[in-house]
Amino acid sequence: xxxxxxxxxxxxxxxxxxxxxxxxxxxxxxxxxxxxxxxxxxxxxxxxxxxxxxxxxxxxxxxxxxxxxxxxxxxxxxxxxxxxxxxxxxxxxxxxxxxxxxxxxxxxxxxxxxxxxxxxxxxxxxxxxx
Amino acid sequence: xxxxxxxxxxxxxxxxxxxxxxxxxxxxxxxxxxxxxxxxxxxxxxxxxxxxxxxxxxxxxxxxxxxxxxxxxxxxxxxxxxxxxxxxxxxxxxxxxxxxxxxxxxxxxxxxxxxxxxxxxxxxxxxxxxxxxxxxxxxxxxxxxxxxxxxxxxxxxxxxxxxxxxxxxxxxxxxxxxxxxxxxxxxxxxxxxxxxxxxxxxxxxxxxxxxxxxxxxxxxxxxxx
Numbered sequence: 001x002x003x004x005x006x007x008x009x010x011x012x013x014x015x016x017x018x019x020x021x022x023x024x025x026x027x028x029x030x031x032x033x034x035x036x037x038x039x040x041x042x043x044x045x046x047x048x049x050x051x052x053x054x055x056x057x058x059x060x061x062x063x064x065x066x067x068x069x070x071x072x073x074x075x076x077x078x079x080x081x082x083x084x085x086x087x088x089x090x091x092x093x094x095x096x097x098x099x100x101x102x103x104x105x106x107x108x109x110x111x112x113x114x115x116x117x118x119x120x121x122x123x124x125x126x127x128x129x130x
Numbered sequence: 131x132x133x134x135x136x137x138x139x140x141x142x143x144x145x146x147x148x149x150x151x152x153x154x155x156x157x158x159x160x161x162x163x164x165x166x167x168x169x170x171x172x173x174x175x176x177x178x179x180x181x182x183x184x185x186x187x188x189x190x191x192x193x194x195x196x197x198x199x200x201x202x203x204x205x206x207x208x209x210x211x212x213x214x215x216x217x218x219x220x221x222x223x224x225x226x227x228x229x230x231x232x233x234x235x236x237x238x239x240x241x242x243x244x245x246x247x248x249x250x251x252x253x254x255x256x257x258x259x260x261x262x263x264x265x266x267x268x269x270x271x272x273x274x275x276x277x278x279x280x281x282x283x284x285x286x287x288x289x290x291x292x293x294x295x296x297x298x299x300x301x302x303x304x305x306x307x308x309x310x311x312x313x314x315x316x317x318x319x320x321x322x323x324x325x326x327x328x329x330x331x332x333x334x335x336x337x338x339x340x341x342x343x344x345x346x347x348x349x350x351x352x353x354x355x
Contacts, residue, residue, distance in 0.1 A: 006144070009144060009147075013141065018137075021137050035290060088322075105144060107142075107143055110137045112137055
């Protein structure tokens, strides 16, 4: 259940970023690679628990799955590897250790709706310090 | 009502751990200390191999120590203490992996410059430790002959992050009908070119070459710049 630790970092980090940006977060989008070893339903369950009472309480979780992508030096091409992880070129079969994508464990974006900011100052007030 | 705006963040979820791990790695390298992070499934022979390795390194006159992770007990730390070297325990209370902050906290008070090799034994688990960098110099995955040759295919994420795999309990290979060629092929599938060593902590077979291999990876330390 390392998904619990990952969800805790998402809530912490995304909450901090959203607070700094201002506005009400409605969605947090993650990118999770095929090699990251994350069980998405567990991550969702953990996030659902941990967001309660935080700035992300109303923010849904979106997960973009990133397939494993390898570079084959023989074909001089990048290939997505579908199905089980196999670090070989799907076209020519040669083994390759050159991973171009698939380890991602990233917060990609945060969707914010602008919450009503601080009430506007009355016309006669000034922002200069006293 | 305003339109939602999308804030592009593109940050690592484990950024805080990554940054701490980088700082630890710099500390270890500056102290000329090789840190070996050992990951495996429960029952793969981690503690037996470490005990044998620690004792032999100490016998060579090297400064060695170990930090061991365990879900609830201090059994592993007590077993390792028999090797006569400093051992500290991290009890994770159910947490399935170690994080850099736990390692940093557990190292407090140790004179790293007086050590040559420090082992970090993770909690027995082949999934959860994958993405947590602990600042190690070498990540070693263990695969025991009793586990079956397809383990690397079942846990490609972890074996892919390992610098080295040690096949353990080779004294039991025949009894376990271990498919050695299959295991080597599967390791090459998930991590082409990975160094693979074969040992038995019980008979001592392969232990000296494993120790030599580790020592060859020691950082130069401050003297060599």
